[in-house]
Each structure stands twice: as C-alpha cells, then as structure tokens.
Amino acid sequence: MIKISKIEYYLPELVLTNMDLEKEFPEWSSERIQEKVGISQRHISAENQTVLDLAIQSSEKIFKEYDRDKIDFILFCTQSPDYFLPTTACILQDKLGLRKNIGAMDFNLGCSGFVYGLAIAKGLLVAGVAKSVLLVTSETYSKHINPKDKGNRCIFGDASASAIIEKNENAGDYKFCLGTDGSGAENLMVKKGAFRTDFTLNPNHEFNPENLYMNGPEIFNFTIEKIPGLVKETMEVNGFTMDDIDYFVFHQANSFMLNYLRRKTKIPAEKFYINMEETGNTVSATIPIALKNMMNEGMLKKGDKVLLAGFGVGYSWGATIVEF
Numbered sequence: 001m002i003k004i005s006k007i008e009y010y011l012p013e014l015v016l017t018n019m020d021l022e023k024e025f026p027e028w029s030s031e032r033i034q035e036k037v038g039i040s041q042r043h044i045s046a047e048n049q050t051v052l053d054l055a056i057q058s059s060e061k062i063f064k065e066y067d068r069d070k071i072d073f074i075l076f077c078t079q080s081p082d083y084f085l086p087t088t089a090c091i092l093q094d095k096l097g098l099r100k101n102i103g104a105m106d107f108n109l110g111c112s113g114f115v116y117g118l119a120i121a122k123g124l125l126v127a128g129v130a131k132s133v134l135l136v137t138s139e140t141y142s143k144h145i146n147p148k149d150k151g152n153r154c155i156f157g158d159a160s161a162s163a164i165i166e167k168n169e170n171a172g173d174y175k176f177c178l179g180t181d182g183s184g185a186e187n188l189m190v191k192k193g194a195f196r197t198d199f200t201l202n203p204n205h206e207f208n209p210e211n212l213y214m215n216g217p218e219i220f221n222f223t224i225e226k227i228p229g230l231v232k233e234t235m236e237v238n239g240f241t242m243d244d245i246d247y248f249v250f251h252q253a254n255s256f257m258l259n260y261l262r263r264k265t266k267i268p269a270e271k272f273y274i275n276m277e278e279t280g281n282t283v284s285a286t287i288p289i290a291l292k293n294m295m296n297e298g299m300l301k302k303g304d305k306v307l308l309a310g311f312g313v314g315y316s317w318g319a320t321i322v323e324f
Contacts, residue, residue, distance in 0.1 A: 001122065001125075001126070001167065001168060001169075001171060001172065001173040001174065002118065002121065002122050002125060002165055002166065002167060002168055002171070002322070003165070003166055003167070003168035003171060003322070003323070003324075004118075004163050004164070004165060004288075004291065004322060004324075005066070005163075005164040005165070005166050006062055006065065006066055006163065006164040007161060007162070007163045007164075007288050007291055007292040007295070008058050008059075008061035008062045008161070008162050008292065009058050009061075009159055009160060009161040009162070009285060009288060009289045009292055010054055010057035010058040010061065010159065010160050010161075011043040011157075011158075011159050011279060012043045012044060012045045012046065012049060012054065012158050012159075013043075013046075014043065014044045014045070014046060015041050015042070015043055015044070016041065016042050016043075016044050016153070016157075017030070017040065017041045018030030018031075018033045018034055018039070018040055018041065018154070021033060021150065021153065021154055024150070025150045028150060028154075033154045034277075036154075036254075036256060037154060037155055037254040037255060037256060038254060038255025038256070038258075038274065038276060038277060039154065039155065039157075039254070039255075039276055039277055039279075039280045039281075040277050040278060041277075041278050041279075041280070042154075042155075042156065042157030042158075042279060042280030042281075043157050043158055043159060043279065043280075044142045044157065044158055045140040045142060045143065045158040049140070050080075050082045050140065051078045051080055051081060051082065051088060051138040051139060051140055051160065052082045052088050052091055052092060052095070052138075054138050054140070054158065054159065054160035055076065055088070055092055055136045055138040055160045055162065056092065056095050056096065057160065058136070058138070058160040058161055058162040059092070059096055059134065059136065059162040060096070061162070062134075062162050062163075062164060063096070066164055068096060068097065068098055069098075069099060070131070070132045071098050071099070071102060071132050071133075071134045072102050072103070072124075072129070072130035072131055072132050072133065073102055073103040073104065073121075073124055073129065073130040073132075073133045073134070074089045074092060074093055074098070074102065074103070074104040074105070074133075074134045074136065075089070075105060075107065075117050075120055075121060075133060075134070075135045075136065076088050076089035076092060076104070076105070076106045076107070076136045076138070077106070077107055077108075077109055077113035077114070077116070077117050077135070077136065077137045077138070077284045078106065078108070078137070078138050078139055078284070079108055079109070079110050079139060079141075079283065079284075079313070080139055080140045080141060080143055080144065081106060081108075084194070087104065087105060087106040088106050089104035089105050089106050089136075090104050092104070092136065098134075102130075103124075103129065103130065107120070109284060109313075109314070109316055110139075110188070110283050110284055110312045110313035110314065110316070111251040111253065111281075111283055111284060111286070111310050111311055111312030111313060111316075112178075112251070112284075112310035112311055112312060112314070112316040112317050112318045113137050113283070113284030113310065114135070114137050114161075114163075114284055114285070114286075114287040114288055114308070114310055115176070115178075115287070115308055115309070115310040115318035115319060115320055116178065116310070116316075116318050117135045117137065117165075117284075118135070118165065118176075118308075118320060118322070119176045119178065119318065119320070121133040121135055121165040122165075122176075125165070125166070125167050126167075131166065131167070132164060132165075132166050133164070133165040133166075134162060134163075134164060134165075135162070135163045135164075135165050136160065136161070136162050136163075137160070137161050137283075137284035137285045137288060138159070138160035138161070138284075138285065139158060139159065139160075139282060139283040139284055139285060140158045141156040141157075141158065141212065141283055142156060142157070142158050144190050144210075144211060144212035145211060145212050146208065146211040146212075149211065149212070151214075151216065152212055152214055154280075155253075155254060155280060155281045156212075156280055156281050156282075156283070157279050157280030157281065157282050158282065159279060159282035159285040159289060160285060161282075161285040161288035161289055161292070162288075163288050168323070171323040172238075172321075172323060174238050174320055174321040174322070174323070175234075175237045175238055175320065176318060176319070176320040177230055177233045177234045177237060177318065177319050177320070178317070178318040179226065179230065179315075179316070179317045179318065180314060180315065180316055180317075181222075181226075181314070181315040182314065182315070183315075184218065184222055184314070184315040185314065185315070186213075186215075187214070187215040187218040187219055187222070187315075188212075188213070188214045188215070188219055188312065188313040188314075189212075189213055189313075190209075190210065190211065190212055190213070191209040191210075191213065192208075192209035192210050193210055219312070220257060222311075222315055223253070223257060223261065223311055223312075224260065224261070224264065226311065226315075226317055227250075227261055227265075227309060227311055227317065228261070228264050228265045230309060230311070230317055230318075230319050231248070231265050231267075231307065231309060231319065232265075233319075234307060234309070234319040234320065234321065235307070238321055240305070240321070242266070242267065242268075244305060245271065245305055245306070245307050245321070246271065246304040246305050246306060247271050247272075247273055247294070247299070247300075247304065247305075247306045247307070248262075248267050248271055248272050248273070248306070248307045248309070249273050249287055249290050249291060249294075249306055249307070249308050249309075250272075250287075250308075250309045250310075250311075251286050251287060251309065251310045251311055251312060252274065252275065252276040252279075252281060252282075252286035252287070252289075252290055253281055253286075253311075253312070254276070254281060255274055255276070258272075258274050259274075273290055273294060273299075275289075275290055275293050276290075283312075284310075287308055287310060291306070300324045301324070302324060303323065303324070304323070304324045305321055305322075305323050305324075306321065306322050306323075306324065307319060307320075307321050308320055308321070308322060
C-alpha cells in the first residue's frame with residue numbers, strides 16, 4: 001500500500017572515535033567499547049549545528065533526484081528540536097523552498113519514530129491528504145548528554161535521514177503494530193527544560209536534570225519483554241511466517257541488545273541486519289540509515305519484504321512490514 005521511494009541521510013563532519021573516548025576515560029579501552037556496544041565511532045553535531053541543519057542536508061540529497069514540487073506533506077520526527085515553537089517542519093518547508101500549499105508537522109518520538117512516521121504517512125496517503133510525504137528523522141542527542149557521561153557518549157551519535165513515502169498499489173496492505181507504556185517514562189528522559197518543574201531527580205543520577213538520563217538495565221528489560229512479542233504479532237496480523245520475511249531491521253540500539261533479541265526471536269543471522277559501527281545509535285534515524293546502507297550494498301531487490309521494528313523512549317514501540 002505504501003512504498004519508501006527514496007532514502008538519504010546526513011552525518012555531521014565531527015567524528016568521535018573510541019580512541020577519543022579512551023583518552024578522556026582511561027579506565028575504558030576502545031576495544032572494550034567496540035566489544036560491548038558494537039560501535040567504533042559516532043558523528044557529533046557542531047555546537048551551532050541543529051536538527052534543522054542536518055535535515056536540510058539529508059533532504060537536499062533527496063532532491064537531487066526527486067522533484068521537490070511533488071511534496072505534499074512534511075513529517076519531522078525529533079526529540080531535540082530547534083525551538084519549542086514554531087515547529088521545525090514549518091521552518092524546513094521554507095529552507096527547502098517547498099510549495100506553501102502543503103502540510104507540515106513535528107512529532108516527538110525517539111527510537112520508534114520512523115515506524116510511527118510510516119504509520120502517519122500511510123494515513124495521509126490513504127485518506128488522500130497527500131500523494132508524496134517527506135518523512136524526516138533528525139536527532140542531536142549529543143546535545144542532551146553530559147560530557148562526563150561516558151556510557152551514553154559511547155552509544156549515541158547524531159544524524160538526519162530523509163525519506164519519500166508514496167502509495168504503492170502493487171504492494172500488500174501491511175498492518176502496523178504499535179504500543180505505548182508511559183509507566184517507563186522516567187527510565188529515558190531529559191527531566192528539565194520544558195514547563196514541568198515539580199520533578200524529582202533520581203538520587204543515583206549524578207548529572208544535571210537538563211542532561212539525558214538513561215536507566216540502561218530497565219531499558220534492556222523492557223526491550224526483551226516487549227519486542228519478541230511485537231515481532232510475532234506483526235507477522236501474525238499480516239499472515240506471514242519467518243520464512244516469508246526477507247530481512248529484519250530493528251532500531252540499531254547496540255549490538256549486544258540486538259544479538260540478544262535475534263537469538264530470543266530465533267531470527268536467522270543472515271536475515272538480521274546490524275550496521276551501526278560507524279554511526280552509533282542515531283535514535284529515530286537508525287532504521288532509515290540501515291535501509292539506505294542495505295540499498296547501497298545491493299541487498300534489497302524488488303519484492304523483498306522487510307520487517308521494521310522500533311522501540312525505546314516513552315516507552316514506545318512499533319513494527320510493520322514494507323515491500324521493496
């Protein structure tokens with residue numbers, strides 16, 4: 001019913017390697033970081049570089065081969081917007097020189113954001129509101145992280161991905177499975193910076209409330225509890241078995257978590273794509289970056305069915321199947 005017509009992504013020029021982190025934190029070795037999370041480097045936005053700047057770069061790469069006048073709607077997913085208001089999507093419309101008779105909106109989701117964006121885009125396309133949707137997932141989580149937070153600094157990188165979503169009358173009408181559990185909100189949170197000030201800070205959290213706080217063990221437990229069932233449910237509601245799916249692309253959180261999930265869900269290794277070594281966890285941009293890399297590597301062929309699964313902050317999770 002829908003297709004991802006094009007994907008492009010942009011990575012900031014500044015690169016933070018494991019060796020760089022080792023110099024700051026001598027108690028950690030670059031080899032240990034690589035072994036633990038499967039990441040050797042990550043790209044970090046410059047001090048004056050925002051998600052809007054990154055989004056312009058990834059979107060302009062799209063428009064080298066796609067007519068920008070065809071865009072009917074912008075969906076912009078970010079948790080590090082340029083402003084509380086106005087919406088970054090509106091500014092992006094102007095910066096890209098897109099038509100003014102189009103829709104544009106931001107939505108605040110993290111690691112499940114690309115799947116949710118596909119669901120929203122499908123609704124717009126099926127309802128006839130749009131024929132071509134520009135879905136942007138852009139994050140600069142590094143700006144939320146305390147410089148002394150070696151754990152999160154070794155995991156997260158900054159990036160933007162832009163995708164064109166259109167209708168595909170020749171593909172199946174694949175269903176989405178979405179989920180939410182707000183009781184886990186405090187396990188991945190920036191506690192201060194908006195308008196709720198009556199927060200209580202976890203006494204074990206040594207950094208400022210303006211910084212990103214992640215309770216890694218609880219996030220891991222949530223993922224292991226929810227995602228195997230999500231994968232099973234997504235295949236069942238679409239009438240598929242494991243044999244019907246050509247590839248599985250999960251949110252690229254870290255290699256330890258992904259390999260654990262793959263074993264738990266009994267997905268064959270040759271169908272399970274992991275590629276975050278040079279980008280790190282780029283939050284809502286990980287899935288489109290992975291898909292673009294698969295395209296570049298010649299892995300995806302016409303008719304291939306790929307199960308996408310995103311999960312994380314919120315708690316929020318979502319999965320669907322896309323056909324190429």
